[in-house]
Amino acid sequence: MLQKTIFKTSALFVVCLSVLFFGTEVFAAQAPTANAGPDLYLTSGQSITLQGSGSDPQNSSLTYYWDCSGGTLSSYNTPQPTYTAPYAYQYNNQASYTCTLTATNGYGLTNSDTAMVFVNYNNNVGGLSVQTNSATNIYSNQATLNGYTTNPVYGTTTYAWFQWGTSASYGNETAHQTLSSAGSFNQNVANLSQNATYHFRAVAQTNYGNTVYGQDMTFYTAGSGNYYGSGSLSITKKVINLTSGNLNWQASANANPGDILSFAITMQADGQDVHNVAIRDILPANLIYKGNMTVNASLNSSGSLVSGINIGTIPAGGIEVIAYQVQVAPAANFSYGSTILNNSVSVTSTEAGTQTASAQVLVSNSAVSGATYLPTGLTNDPIRDSFFFPVALILLGSWFYFSGNIYKFSDWLEARL
Secondary structure, three states, rough: OOHHHHHHHHHHHHHHHHHHHHHHHHHHOOOOOOOOOEEEEEOOEEEEOOOOOOEEEOOOOOOEEEEEEEEEEOEEEEEEEEEEOOOOOHHHHOOOEEEEEEEEEOOOOOOEEEEEEEEOOOEEEEEOOOOEEEEEOOOOOOEEEEEOOOOOOOOOOEEEEEEEEEEOOOOOOOOOEOOOEEEEEEEEEEEOOOOOEEEEEEEEEEEOOOEEEEEOOEEEEOOOOOOOOOOOEEEEEEEEEOOOOEEEEOOOEEEEEEEEEEEEEEEEOOOOOOOEEEEEEEEOEEEEEEEEEOOOEOOOHHHHHHHHEEHHHHHHEEHHHHHEEEEOOOOOHHHOEEEEEEHHHHHHHHEEEEEEEEEEEEEEOOOOOOOOOOOOOOOOOOOHHOHHHHHHHHHHHHOOOHHHHHEEEEEEEEHHO
16 A cells, blocks of 8 residues: 555656646647738639648647638638639729738637739739630640740740649649740649649749739549540520529620629530530620529539639530629720620530630610719519529529520519519
């Protein structure tokens, strides 16, 4: 009994000594690091994935919080949410905003970092801008990444490269190549994994350190046993005016400034699979991307058609319907009378190459010059103004798209509103 008492007393003494000599060092937690990612150059309504990240010296789990002075986020509590730029009215439609990422570790310690968002600055630094284009020559283990730059800055050297990886954090870079003039550039990436989705974006930089970034795009690698045949896609694009309540999908629609429209892009594969289907919508000036994108029955799908999305493979006979909303710009952006806005979508795939489809919006502006009226695009009808209702119409209508029954359905529904 005496031996047990002595042992317990000794053990307690050792513990006390450990706390006395080592306790301060063990619990001297350090603050985490936060990285908000690079500055961004976007157009009004454009969406892109923020490149936030963080790390902790103690390997503690981190929580994140974003605070943006303008624009909207798909989530404020994830390191890489989708950011949508607001419509900029002031300073020739240009505006800049800050997005601050705060990382907090398990000890309650925080750190922050800020990225700038420049809206309608044409992703331009001293005349230099860069654009990411769709990947080509995609195989099971390699692909060609493509980009485009404007005229390099006079008297400087311009370098271009690509960031790429299996997530929007990238993690890999191609070699920096020197550009002597404006135009397209490309580089191959190899040793890729099969059946994987890869993200990439173009980057350009002057020898003074000014750097510009293109939008994020993706591609999908196939399995080694896949054979790409001569499959093709049938593509149509239709539009409805949600504000006016005209639910008849057509190739063109009439609209007033401020109206909310919905576009639907429908793709059907023929008797063979079509791989690496990538879609980018080319919005004309004065049509503002509002998001609410659906891919088939998936509401609030991530990504932005303005930046480009990759939907992968459409199986033989399969149908994909992508729908989204836009808003017509205010009356001050239009001349008095009628203006035609052509909205085109570019679809690329391994088998069918590049295909396009268009829909047209005829905008009628009767506003008196100098008026300050700013339309909201809403009708004060709770059914038509709700987001879910028009999306449901698009999804339901997609099942009838190629049979022609979609038009009968829309006419029937419109008669009952």
